[in-house]
Amino acid sequence: MSDRVDRGYATALLVLTAATGALDAVSYLALDRVFTGNMTGNVLFLGFGLVGVQGIPVLNNLVALLTFCLGASLGSRLTRASTGPVRLPRRALLIVLADTGALVVLALVWLALGEISRPTMIVLTGLLALLLGAQAAAVRHTGLRDLSTVVVTMTMVNLSADSRLAGGAGSAWLRRVGAIVTMGLGALASAAVTRYLGGPYALLLAGVVMAVAAVLLGRARRQDALHVVRESRATDPTLSVPSTAV
Helix, strand or coil, X not given: CCHHHHHHXXXXXXXXXXXXXXXXXXXXXXXXXXXXXXHHHHHHHHHHHHCCCCCCCHHHHHHHHXXXXXXXXXXXXXXXXXXXXXXXXXXXXXXXXXXXXXXXHXXXXXXXXXXXXXXXXXXXXXXXXXXXXXXXXXXXHHCCCCCCCCCXXXXXXXXXXXCHHHCCCCCCHHHHHHHHHHHHHHHHHHXXXXXXXXXXXXXXXXXXXXXXXXXXXXXXXXXXXXXXXXXXXXXXXXXXXXXXHC
């Protein structure tokens, strides 16, 4: 497995993680205390709300949980049948591109509507969670389990467990720290935009960040395909990789 290919995928997934942080910030701050990527938080909020804690929107959190699972299921189904020497299926890249376009459209619709009603807020929450669920399932094919793009809890566990302090080799520490930092930076930037400009602009920011990630994913996938071609030719010069793999 090429280190260069791994770095390419890791860079793209780190940017996607920043986009998730941005989306969670705008959904929590502008869509009534709900996460569209971090489902752990929604499970906790749902538990709080069910015992009567005031200010917890049970319906919003339940919608986010269900639509995220639906999106992950759809993302997995669309990419499951994809086979080939390149790790990231073409359909996975198309899902990220579709998510990017959808975010921009939703941001523009939100801008056009201005103040949104509670039912519209719930619909928007569901759509954002659906998109993030599909994206998270699609990029699993890169094989970089530390970079789920939607949560950093296990990344922190792996970082600590493999650290020299814990007696480990300190492997992949830069990538793991990067995931934590980029999610925080995405949330910080989106929170600032939400506070001073409004939720639609923060959602548009998240769309721009995801667009950058999509470009980087496409580049990494191209590097992956070229690496497969070189490896195949080194093993047997008569072999070729189908153009559909690239």
